[in-house]
Amino acid sequence: MTRTSQLGSSPERSDAPAKTSGALRYTDDRVRPGTLHAAVLYSPHAHADIGRIDCAAALAFPGVRGAFTGADWPDVLIGLYMGDKPPLARGRVRYYGEPVAVVVADDEAAALEALRLIRADFTPLPALGSPREALAPGAPILHPDLGSYRRIAAILPEPGSNVANRSRIRKGDADAALASSPVVVEGEFSFPPGDHAAMEPRVAIAEFGLDGRLTVGSSTQSPFGVRTLLSKALGLPERDIEVIAAPVGGGFGGKAGIQLEPLACLLAMRFPGRPVRLANTREADMVSSPGRPGLQSRVRVGATREGMIQAMDMELLFDSGAYADYAVNVSRAAAVACTGPYNVPNVKADTLCVYTNHPFATAFRGFGHIELSYATERALDLLAARLGMDPLELRLKNAARPGHTTPTGATLDPNTGDLPACIARVRERLDWDAGRRAVLPDGRIRAKGIACFWKAPAIPTFTDAAATLSFAEDGSAVLATGVVELGQGSFDGLRLIVAEALGMDLAMVRVLRDADTDRSPHDWTTAASRSLFMAGRAALEAVADAVAQIKRVASAPLRCPEEDLEVSGGRVFLRDDPEQGLPLSTVVLGYVYPNGNAIGGPVIGRGRYIARGLSGMDPDTGEGRPGLEWTMGAEGVEVELDPRDGGFRVTKAACAMDVGRLIHPALARGQVVGAMGMGIGYATREAFVFDSRQGVQNGSLRDYKLLRYGEEPEYFADFVETPQGDGPYGARGLGEQGIIGMPGAIAQAASLAAGVELNELPLTPEHLWRAMREARS
Amino acid sequence: MKDYAGPIELSLRINGETRRVQARPGDSLLRLLRERLGLTGTKCGCENGDCGACTVLVDGAPIKSCMALAVECEGSDILTIEGLRGHPVQKAFAVENGFQCGFCTPGMILNAVALLSAHPEEDEEADREWMQSNICRCTGYEGIRLALASARRSLKD
Ligand code: FES
Ligand code: FES
Numbered sequence: 043m044t045r046t047s048q049l050g051s052s053p054e055r056s057d058a059p060a061k062t063s064g065a066l067r068y069t070d071d072r073v074r075p076g077t078l079h080a081a082v083l084y085s086p087h088a089h090a091d092i093g094r095i096d097c098a099a100a101l102a103f104p105g106v107r108g109a110f111t112g113a114d115w116p117d118v119l120i121g122l123y124m125g126d127k128p129p130l131a132r133g134r135v136r137y138y139g140e141p142v143a144v145v146v147a148d149d150e151a152a153a154l155e156a157l158r159l160i161r162a163d164f165t166p167l168p169a170l171g172s173p174r175e176a177l178a179p180g181a182p183i184l185h186p187d188l189g190s191y192r193r194i195a196a197i198l199p200e201p202g203s204n205v206a207n208r209s210r211i212r213k214g215d216a217d218a219a220l221a222s223s224p225v226v227v228e229g230e231f232s233f234p235p236g237d238h239a240a241m242e243p244r245v246a247i248a249e250f251g252l253d254g255r256l257t258v259g260s261s262t263q264s265p266f267g268v269r270t271l272l273s274k275a276l277g278l279p280e281r282d283i284e285v286i287a288a289p290v291g292g293g294f295g296g297k298a299g300i301q302l303e304p305l306a307c308l309l310a311m312r313f314p315g316r317p318v319r320l321a322n323t324r325e326a327d328m329v330s331s332p333g334r335p336g337l338q339s340r341v342r343v344g345a346t347r348e349g350m351i352q353a354m355d356m357e358l359l360f361d362s363g364a365y366a367d368y369a370v371n372v373s374r375a376a377a378v379a380c381t382g383p384y385n386v387p388n389v390k391a392d393t394l395c396v397y398t399n400h401p402f403a404t405a406f407r408g409f410g411h412i413e414l415s416y417a418t419e420r421a422l423d424l425l426a427a428r429l430g431m432d433p434l435e436l437r438l439k440n441a442a443r444p445g446h447t448t449p450t451g452a453t454l455d456p457n458t459g460d461l462p463a464c465i466a467r468v469r470e471r472l473d474w475d476a477g478r479r480a481v482l483p484d485g486r487i488r489a490k491g492i493a494c495f496w497k498a499p500a501i502p503t504f505t506d507a508a509a510t511l512s513f514a515e516d517g518s519a520v521l522a523t524g525v526v527e528l529g530q531g532s533f534d535g536l537r538l539i540v541a542e543a544l545g546m547d548l549a550m551v552r553v554l555r556d557a558d559t560d561r562s563p564h565d566w567t568t569a570a571s572r573s574l575f576m577a578g579r580a581a582l583e584a585v586a587d588a589v590a591q592i593k594r595v596a597s598a599p600l601r602c603p604e605e606d607l608e609v610s611g612g613r614v615f616l617r618d619d620p621e622q623g624l625p626l627s628t629v630v631l632g633y634v635y636p637n638g639n640a641i642g643g644p645v646i647g648r649g650r651y652i653a654r655g656l657s658g659m660d661p662d663t664g665e666g667r668p669g670l671e672w673t674m675g676a677e678g679v680e681v682e683l684d685p686r687d688g689g690f691r692v693t694k695a696a697c698a699m700d701v702g703r704l705i706h707p708a709l710a711r712g713q714v715v716g717a718m719g720m721g722i723g724y725a726t727r728e729a730f731v732f733d734s735r736q737g738v739q740n741g742s743l744r745d746y747k748l749l750r751y752g753e754e755p756e757y758f759a760d761f762v763e764t765p766q767g768d769g770p771y772g773a774r775g776l777g778e779q780g781i782i783g784m785p786g787a788i789a790q791a792a793s794l795a796a797g798v799e800l801n802e803l804p805l806t807p808e809h810l811w812r813a814m815r816e817a818r819s
Numbered sequence: 820m821k822d823y824a825g826p827i828e829l830s831l832r833i834n835g836e837t838r839r840v841q842a843r844p845g846d847s848l849l850r851l852l853r854e855r856l857g858l859t860g861t862k863c864g865c866e867n868g869d870c871g872a873c874t875v876l877v878d879g880a881p882i883k884s885c886m887a888l889a890v891e892c893e894g895s896d897i898l899t900i901e902g903l904r905g906h907p908v909q910k911a912f913a914v915e916n917g918f919q920c921g922f923c924t925p926g927m928i929l930n931a932v933a934l935l936s937a938h939p940e941e942d943e944e945a946d947r948e949w950m951q952s953n954i955c956r957c958t959g960y961e962g963i964r965l966a967l968a969s970a971r972r973s974l975k976d
Contacts, residue, residue: 058913061921062928064860064900071859151843241864241872241922241956291862291922292956324865529920529957712916712962719959743869743954752947754960 052708093163214388223344242291295405375500419786459700491791498669508563517627524565545610571775578770588647675699688811721784834902871953917966
């Protein structure tokens with residue numbers, strides 16, 4: 043019997059028919075007749091006291107069912123790790139775009155028209171435009187109640203200041219090592235906050251049923267997380283809340299927290315029996331719902347003259363905006379990995395999540411690692427320049443290897459990927475040794491840059507996944523998990539894993555499409571590039587459980603011990619006499635003897651997984667093991683710069699990543715290439731532009747420029763396979779990592795081309811042109 | 820020029836069928852398709868003409884349906900993604916991984932269908948100009964580029 047192994051092949055995605063035909067229904071494609079529509083009034087100020095809000099005229103508008111302000115829910119505070127955010131602003135607004143009032147009407151047009159009739163008075167206050175401003179003595183304190191917010195223990199706010207979290211790393215003795223290092227460089231590196239800009243704007247549709255149960259359809263990456271947080275915010279038990287996550291039109295971390303759901307639910311509870319739809323316009327999605335943090339940082343690196351890094355001393359200030367949301371944990375995750383994938387014996391790092399009057403920040407693909415990588419890679423560039431050393435050689439020399447310790451003191455085990463091999467691949471792809479800088483005949487300058495990255499999921503120590511495997515009459519298998527489809531293709535990876543483990547034809551394996559907290563097995567969140575790893579492990583256990591059940595049933599009609607049986611090719615059969623066997627279709631729902639007697643019953647395989655051996659961090663030194671598995675790699679770019687006008691283009695982008703084991707090469711490539719494309723946008727154009735009062739000036743896709751067709755470079759994605767011992771078939775996570783090194787690599791190449799160190803993003807042509815002009819004068 | 824006031828009844832030719840539908844004069848084609856006709860394959864990514872997720876074909880030309888009034892489309896042939904069945908461009912997007920989350924995909928595919936009928940021969944300049952009206956946040960455009968090339972090949976055969 044030959045097994046039908048498809049692992050490592052790239053079959054067509056199972057959702058291709060639904061996604062290319064328009065058949066797939068996302069959350070907002072599921073609006074029922076009779077649904078009420080909510081429209082939100084957003085703050086025009088970044089920081090202001092709220093005076094009177096008069097909703098009378100709005101309430102009188104035909105079709106309007108209600109109008110609400112923060113005063114309607116005086117006690118509700120929402121937060122992921124720390125409850126600091128009211129569903130509608132109370133007393134003051136803290137960012138431009140903060141929801142202030144909401145109108146609910148029979149249709150959206152009426153809600154929007156009525157919204158214009160609300161009169162709201164504001165008294166503007168001075169607005170904080172950066173973490174450094176927010177940390178300066180005498181800065182206004184944005185959250186005077188910081189000390190009384192409910193929070194998890196791992197988050198360490200500093201009441202009386204604007205620090206929502208401070209994580210500390212103290213490894214070895216960085217001060218002494220820096221003092222004795224023959225070469226020390228220091229730099230400051232920064233960028234403004236920006237947005238995920240997933241193509242599907244966020245939406246939540248909530249119904250408080252006449253039976254007292256709350257049902258929420260949401261474009262969320264975290265149906266179970268939303269259920270828990272709703273339970274806390276609304277005072278309803280989890281058993282009375284159902285969260286349904288349809289496939290999501292792009293997440294990138296932006297839908298991993300809790301966002302529109304609480305307000306949608308509070309409104310629904312005012313109108314039992316009628317669904318309430320709260321949908322973002324694109325503009326609201328960019329500015330009012332959370333984006334990604336900005337960064338201000340300072341890094342000092344000490345090294346020997348040979349380029350061996352002795353110590354790093356760093357301060358990473360995350361601009362969290364008005365509320366903490368995921369950013370508190372982003373800053374913590376950045377501490378865990380703060381040095382980047384290098385062997386640094388002495389580390390002193392403070393990573394802070396700082397409140398400002400910017401739109402608030404949540405998780406973003408990379409989860410703090412873009413920020414730390416950009417800062418450390420820029421610092422290494424300064425070091426390479428000081429040493430007169432090739433930046434690639436410097437990285438190779440210091441690359442983290444098994445046996446080295448991470449900033450938190452955890453030892454990199456033999457599962458650790460092969461970073462030097464990744465660097466070697468990028469070196470080849472970019473023909474690195476042919477030279478890093480060249481002037482083209484037309485005067486443009488071509489230059490190369492390289493950066494390395496690592497990332498481990500920054501997850502709770504008890505992060506879980508689960509799976510069930512059931513079967514249909516035709517013997518086909520259905521896998522149910524709590525994983526949400528975001529486009530990443532986890533379902534197809536899981537299908538391959540199940541098909542491989544069952545020895546079954548891929549066409550006979552399906553994965554359930556919606557994640558539904560009432561029906562799907564529990565799963566922490568679809569984030570942190572952990573779905574294939576953890577749900578994959580759970581799926582393997584579910585298969586093993588199902589196989590055991592199949593053998594138990596089949597052993598009776600086949601008259602043999604269970605141990606003699608094997609399941610493969612859609613059959614269960616005698617290992618030593620494969621002709622003797624049964625098709626699975628005759629066993630998986632119970633076996634029926636010719637006389638009508640039946641045994642067994644439906645097979646249901648169960649599988650579970652929970653993160654292994656994780657611990658928290660010591661609050662003073664960061665010591666601990668918070669990272670599950672480390673995915674490492676290297677990335678490089680080639681850019682072309684026109685020195686006359688700053689015109690600038692990334693022409694090649696290469697990534698080599700150690701993924702443990704490739705499950706579905708085409709999907710893996712898609713993740714890496716997509717992440718690199720996003721990283722190019724991040725480094726070269728994407729950022730909010732603020733006016734002097736911290737209002738967002740480019741909160742639409744017209745002004746907030748994303749990469750468009752034809753602007754993409756030639757992509758190279760290479761994979762190294764050093765098996766992850768505890769990963770499914772040796773695989774580890776890879777969804778986010780491709781973005782991490784891009785800003786650093788691009789900044790290095792652009793700096794080399796421009797002949798001036800570029801330490802701020804985004805690297806727009808104007809920015810480059812100005813920097814070059816300043817350098818000349 | 821026709822004057823409209825209050826709710827009106829429109830008769831639209833959509834995906835080869837004549838559909839009679841109540842509309843307000845200010846309704847966009849996008850809203851009408853999604854909210855009145857249940858044709859939710861057409862996506863709303865910005866409602867501002869910037870993203871192309873709402874692209875449909877009107878008399879064969881790609882139109883951002885969020886920017887078109889439904890009343891303007893009377894008498895025209897409207898093709899939405901639901902009306903495109905088994906087209907080589909759809910197949911190419913599937914085979915070449917021209918999508919991930921799929922939210923931009925209906926608009927991308929329809930725009931590509933129009934592009935390939937206007938420019939059956941390889942034409943990087945035209946491709947860029949046409950396809951730049953649609954944003955894909957997921958793929959980095961590699962799969963979309965491959966899908967275009969492969970669809971162009973199969974349409975020629
Ligand atoms: S929804 Fe029409 S262009 Fe974006
Ligand atoms: S596939 Fe997600 S936006 Fe294109």
